[in-house]
Amino acid sequence: MSDASVHVRRATRADLPALGRLGAHLMRVHYEFDRRRFVAPVGNPEAGYAHFLGTQIDADDAVVFVAERDGTAIGYVYAGIEPFSRDAAGFVHDIVVDQAERRTGVAGALMDAAIAWVREQDVASVMLWTAAPNEGAQRLFEGLGFRRTMIEMTRDL
Numbered sequence: 001m002s003d004a005s006v007h008v009r010r011a012t013r014a015d016l017p018a019l020g021r022l023g024a025h026l027m028r029v030h031y032e033f034d035r036r037r038f039v040a041p042v043g044n045p046e047a048g049y050a051h052f053l054g055t056q057i058d059a060d061d062a063v064v065f066v067a068e069r070d071g072t073a074i075g076y077v078y079a080g081i082e083p084f085s086r087d088a089a090g091f092v093h094d095i096v097v098d099q100a101e102r103r104t105g106v107a108g109a110l111m112d113a114a115i116a117w118v119r120e121q122d123v124a125s126v127m128l129w130t131a132a133p134n135e136g137a138q139r140l141f142e143g144l145g146f147r148r149t150m151i152e153m154t155r156d157l
Contacts, residue, residue, distance in 0.1 A: 010062035018073035020050025026096040048072035065113045077110040090118030
């Protein structure tokens, strides 16, 4: 379901503290999925993630969109153009929505914005990865027309 009170727009530097908070949450979720595969959220991951996304909001080959309700950031998507082996493709690196805002159409609106941006970059496809245990995200992506193409496998040495 779509919610007219949610506004999706390009992120600005003023959004970085909220994006850092959301990105750190994403780090924590991924770390809990598999502590050996994902980066441990040590120190101040909010500041680190805000800094990183700050390097991406003005990049020519990347975009960060923020979803807000009543002036409060409730989610973001970070996407870029990647030079894959066959052709360049759009790649959704991150998408995260506040827990209280899930299943309200926010993620779909963010993905729509990211996909529209990728289409404007004149590439023929958009890809993403999702954690194996994240079945809710997988249902969202399949509902948006994504299909399974690869399975990542990890071996610790």
